[in-house]
Amino acid sequence: MASNGNGSVVKNGNGLAKIQTHKKNNNEICHDDSGPTVKVQTIDELHSLQKKRSAPTTPIEGTLTPFATLSEEERHRQQLKSISASLASLTRETGPKVVKGDPARKSETPRVSHEHHIAPTIVVSDSALKFTHVLYNLSPAELYEQAIKYEKGSFITSSGALATLSGAKTGRSPRDKRVVKDNDTENELWWGKGSPNIEMDEHTFMVNRERAVDYLNSLEKVYVNDQFLNWDPENKIKVRIVSARAYHSLFMHNMCIRPTPEELENFGTPDFTIYNAGQFPCNRYTHYMTSSTSIDINLARREMVILGTQYAGEMKKGLFSVMHYLMPKRHILSLHSGCNIGKDGDVALFFGLSGTGKTTLSTDHNRYLIGDDEHCWSETGVSNIEGGCYAKCIDLSQEKEPDIFNAIRFGTVLENVVFDEHTRQVDYSDKSVTENTRAAYPIEYIPNALLPCVGPHPKNVILLACDAFGVLPPVSKLNLAQTMYHFISGYTALVAGTEDGIKEPQATFSACFGAAFIMLHPTKYAAMLAEKMQKHGATGWLVNTGWSGGSYGYGSRIKLPYTRKIIDAIHSGSLLNANYKKTDIFGLEIPTQLEGVPSEILEPVNMWSDKKAYKETLLKLAGLFKKNFEIFTNYKIGKDSKLTEEILAAGPIF
Ligand SMILES: Nc1ncnc2c1ncn2[C@@H]1O[C@H](COP(=O)(O)OP(=O)(O)OP(=O)(O)O)[C@@H](O)[C@H]1O
Ligand SMILES: O=C([O-])CC(=O)C(=O)O
Ligand SMILES: [Ca+2]
Numbered sequence: 001m002a003s004n005g006n007g008s009v010v011k012n013g014n015g016l017a018k019i020q021t022h023k024k025n026n027n028e029i030c031h032d033d034s035g036p037t038v039k040v041q042t043i044d045e046l047h048s049l050q051k052k053r054s055a056p057t058t059p060i061e062g063t064l065t066p067f068a069t070l071s072e073e074e075r076h077r078q079q080l081k082s083i084s085a086s087l088a089s090l091t092r093e094t095g096p097k098v099v100k101g102d103p104a105r106k107s108e109t110p111r112v113s114h115e116h117h118i119a120p121t122i123v124v125s126d127s128a129l130k131f132t133h134v135l136y137n138l139s140p141a142e143l144y145e146q147a148i149k150y151e152k153g154s155f156i157t158s159s160g161a162l163a164t165l166s167g168a169k170t171g172r173s174p175r176d177k178r179v180v181k182d183n184d185t186e187n188e189l190w191w192g193k194g195s196p197n198i199e200m201d202e203h204t205f206m207v208n209r210e211r212a213v214d215y216l217n218s219l220e221k222v223y224v225n226d227q228f229l230n231w232d233p234e235n236k237i238k239v240r241i242v243s244a245r246a247y248h249s250l251f252m253h254n255m256c257i258r259p260t261p262e263e264l265e266n267f268g269t270p271d272f273t274i275y276n277a278g279q280f281p282c283n284r285y286t287h288y289m290t291s292s293t294s295i296d297i298n299l300a301r302r303e304m305v306i307l308g309t310q311y312a313g314e315m316k317k318g319l320f321s322v323m324h325y326l327m328p329k330r331h332i333l334s335l336h337s338g339c340n341i342g343k344d345g346d347v348a349l350f351f352g353l354s355g356t357g358k359t360t361l362s363t364d365h366n367r368y369l370i371g372d373d374e375h376c377w378s379e380t381g382v383s384n385i386e387g388g389c390y391a392k393c394i395d396l397s398q399e400k401e402p403d404i405f406n407a408i409r410f411g412t413v414l415e416n417v418v419f420d421e422h423t424r425q426v427d428y429s430d431k432s433v434t435e436n437t438r439a440a441y442p443i444e445y446i447p448n449a450l451l452p453c454v455g456p457h458p459k460n461v462i463l464l465a466c467d468a469f470g471v472l473p474p475v476s477k478l479n480l481a482q483t484m485y486h487f488i489s490g491y492t493a494l495v496a497g498t499e500d501g502i503k504e505p506q507a508t509f510s511a512c513f514g515a516a517f518i519m520l521h522p523t524k525y526a527a528m529l530a531e532k533m534q535k536h537g538a539t540g541w542l543v544n545t546g547w548s549g550g551s552y553g554y555g556s557r558i559k560l561p562y563t564r565k566i567i568d569a570i571h572s573g574s575l576l577n578a579n580y581k582k583t584d585i586f587g588l589e590i591p592t593q594l595e596g597v598p599s600e601i602l603e604p605v606n607m608w609s610d611k612k613a614y615k616e617t618l619l620k621l622a623g624l625f626k627k628n629f630e631i632f633t634n635y636k637i638g639k640d641s642k643l644t645e646e647i648l649a650a651g652p653i654f
């Protein structure tokens with residue numbers, strides 16, 4: 001039996017109805033098929049319909065900036081020229097042939113003798129004969145696709161974050177950081193004992209730079225981010241990050257300030273450039289190299305090179321070091337601190353080393369978040385340097401820290417976490433890869449973030465110390481000299497190893513609560529802080545977020561709700577008017593009462609059952625403070641020798 005003549009259903013030999021696939025002239029069956037069809041010839045054409053052209057390549061209509069008067073093509077050309085110049089080998093071609101777009105997409109592969117070929121060649125090498133594809137300021141969605149397709153260990157978690165692996169290094173490598181010592185920096189920077197700046201010469205920097213650039217140019221494609229640092233419009237810095245991984249590009253997209261399409265069109269030449277060739281090692285036969293990792297800063301060239309570590313925090317903190325050099329030159333103080341602002345406009349800074357509570361306490365439901373880690377204090381007030389937060393996520397829970405937990409969603413980079421292979425549910429308690437698991441998210445993922453991230457002069461300067469010895473009071477009010485003493489000391493006590501047995505707390509002193517990132521001598525920053533606090537009438541506080549009733553293993557950590565009550569009382573101003581008494585040895589002013597906190601915990605000795613052990617531990621810690629401060633005793637702080645004397649006298653006395 002063949003056609004029934006109506007052209008719709010044909011019975012075959014065994015009597016089953018067969019649906020005809022050729023065009024019918026009636027529509028009795030499958031009504032849904034009769035709608036309009038797409039007007040394309042191929043599947044590629046169909047895909048091309050999905051995408052509308054947009055930033056960062058589409059010009060914004062109606063903008064009257066000089067750059068906007070250029071044709072789109074000319075703007076494009078200039079942008080590529082700038083990127084080609086960034087990627088130039090300094091010994092061969094002046095810059096590689098760069099072309100925008102993903103090499104995996106055929107339509108974007110350059111044809112021969114293309115106008116995208118920017119650089120005139122001096123000497124032809126193999127690298128000059130190929131194109132380097134530039135993936136310029138990709139969006140999070142595009143970077144997700146790149147990461148998942150090309151980078152092992154990239155997965156979407158159940159909440160939508162991008163889980164990544166940073167490779168062998170899961171934290172910063174401060175011993176592998178080098179800074180070029182030249183005629184200027186020799187006198188300007190802090191060198192020697194206690195300083196984070198380990199010298200290298202200009203020539204060695206160039207060797208490493210060439211190594212990184214050659215590595216990047218050998219790849220089929222590189223990622224380029226053009227972004228900003230510092231929300232203060234007068235002191236914004238333009239940064240370019242050239243990297244080989246979508247993970248790095250998305251991390252910086254989140255952590256730096258994201259330009260608007262208009263700002264990107266007028267971007268021009270960056271003020272600072274990072275070459276992140278982290279997958280590729282440095283050469284240990286190179287002078288100054290003591291491992292296969294090297295993070296090199298050249299302030300004169302305004303460049304940074306990363307070899308042999310893929311830990312993304314190196315980029316964030318490398319730029320922070322640069323800000324610690326550039327900002328003081330403009331009489332702006334750079335700060336390793338969190339910052340928030342109350343409904344009445346009162347600003348608080350939170351200094352502290354890792355794990356002391358900067359992120360936890362600056363993310364406060366009753367206040368607006370300005371930033372969690374890096375700030376500037378200028379003549380006009382405070383500004384966040386970054387456009388994102390980098391939160392520790394070990395043992396993170398929705399109950400304890402809902403805002404951070406909920407920020408871990410689409411767009412967020414999750415480093416080195418462990419998740420269920422099927423549900424992709426993250427287990428935040430799992431330390432299999434590292435204890436330093438981290439989440440990097442744009443600041444606007446925190447619901448009460450203040451945008452733009454700027455505020456007036458701080459009213460309170462809170463120094464956080466997690467004292468695992470259990471002898472520092474939960475809160476003390478500091479005078480200016482004491483604030484400077486504790487700021488320069490930068491104390492916290494970590495507990496080495498948390499698995500089995502009771503371990504001794506380990507005291508850590510890190511000048512300005514961030515010695516790894518400062519460039520000038522600590523007393524320079526301290527002098528600026530003292531001047532600003534004095535001028536704007538800010539009050540200093542020392543808050544112990546660590547142990548009470550005994551050292552680690554005997555006492556217990558001060559409950560977070562109590563610390564929050566203490567912080568609330570600082571913000572509201574009520575603590576300023578409390579009654580105070582002075583402690584022995586450290587001479588700290590401690591309140592006798594504080595609403596919502598049991599009075600006995602305010603004085604540490606009350607909580608220790610073994611008073612003798614308390615006194616011994618207190619003296620031990622005081623001795624550590626004294627010893628640490630020795631390297632600072634020969635420095636004058638600011639112009640005021642009276643203040644210097646007061647600071648030296650503000651430490652423990654015994
Ligand atoms: N009393 C307390 N005060 C503050 N934090 C506490 C307290 N008790 C426990 N914690 C916990 O200590 C941790 C503090 O870590 P947080 O991420 O805030 O430190 P951080 O200073 O931002 O560190 P980093 O510089 O490494 O980012 C959190 O997990 C918090 O829940
Ligand atoms: O920089 C990092 O890797 C994390 C951080 O915030 C710090 O250590 O201060
Ligand atoms: Ca933090």
Ligand SMILES: [Mn+2]
Nearest residue numbers: 336354373374
């Ligand atoms: Mn930090």
